Amino acid sequence: MSQSAVTSAAPPAVKPEAKHVWLPAAFLPRLITGVVILLAWEFIVRALAPAYVAKPSTVALAVPRVIADPAFLAATGATLAAVAQGLAVALFFGTVIGLMMGRSPLAERAVRHYVNGFYAVPMIVVLPLFSLWFGYSSGTRVATIIFAAIFSIIINVADGARSVPREYMEVARSFRAGRLSMLTGIVLPSSMPYLLAGFRLAAGRALIGAVVAEFFLSVGGLGYFILYNSRSYKHSEAFVGVLLLAAFGVAFELLVQWMTRRFMPWYRRDERGG
């Protein structure tokens, strides 16, 4: 039995804590760890830090207040809309460029070094340049998100397009399939798992890009909400924003995991990270 199965499956009958069978075996240690973390945080902050520093009790009290605040909802909407826009653009152009790179050796040679190079550039350094080009506006934020997201999509889609089984292409060619229909009918579907893996990385990077851009540009959004509130020493309110960002990060992660399992159950692949 693999170790990872233990964490999710029901415990074997011989386990001493067999009376907990209606709960997963992992539940109790996880609950205890969570409680310990929260208590430690609460007491350390109470004992050592000034009163404005966020601790679990004050954050919990701040949650209903912040959620009811229309400014918070507007900020969340603005950030999510920018991330969605940027990801959509990055997904479209990233897929097109990735497919070209994967299927055409000439395109691959022409742009590979640039894609890898830009991927390695810490995305945050382009902010001063983008703000020079697009001004201190929400356009710069979308541009930053696109820059943050597109290269991991290109790299993964190109990997996927390169690894299409040769026989598929040969069969299609012998049935006189056109280039375009081969691309959309064979290459794209068979690179789908790679595309999802790239999208997962891209979504995480897009969130970081959005927050960084809002810090830098003072454009309204969740990042700016956090910055603004923590500057006026409302740390608990600001921390609700962090919790929401964490929730988005986890939600993207789970969404992609679920989609991979649901639509591509045959597929397992080590992640590539950056």
Add this chain to the structure above:
Amino acid sequence: MQASLRRHAPFWISIAVGLAIWEIAGRASSAAFMVPFSTTMVRFWQLVTGGQFIVQFLDSAQLFLTGFALSLLVGAPLGMLLARVRVLRIGVEPYIMVLYATPMVALIPFILSIMGFGFAPKVLVVFLFAVFPVLYNTVEGARSIKPELIEVAKSYRSSEWALWREVMLPYTLPYTMTGVRQSIGRALVGMVAAEFFLSSTGLGQLIMGASQNFDTGGVFASIFVIGLIGVGLMRLGLAVEQHFARWRQ
């Protein structure tokens, strides 16, 4: 000679074409907007000979290395400890996953207002960016150890120390190194973020200063250099990862 020329020709051609496009686009547009490659190089040379660049570079390097070393020193042993003590691992794992997926930049304003402008808060930022990939991948590697290996070692009355040295370390290290590669990239982002949003120092300060003075050449020169550093570090990370990947079966 001929063969190596043929192999490397596409690389140099593609670089030359890219630089030519940059040069032409830079000359065609206004100098406040974009500067050509040649001007960027001239500006870079001025920064180097002015002594400013070296000072800022060393400043950044110190921040990067301290934060990165700390994340390695904490992440790898903690990951292996979690691997050995299963109940601890099961308890902590979901929280590590959540922290791994959380955009750590969002914590910078808190760090700024609690810890101020010194060196320590910046190291903390780099550490927070870099530690979770190491931790996450080490735990991942530890999960891949077959329980039989540990059982066999134990039934031969292997000491705890020998168990760590002979089983835990060699089996988890390749995974840790995947984490190290990811961490290098993240630590670089963290370094620049700390230099942008906490006290302005190092290479981040070089960019910020140039952009505040509308010195487009300086902005291009410093982005170019940080980009090259990023590429170099990425290469280094890949090389380290591949070196240790040979240990995997």
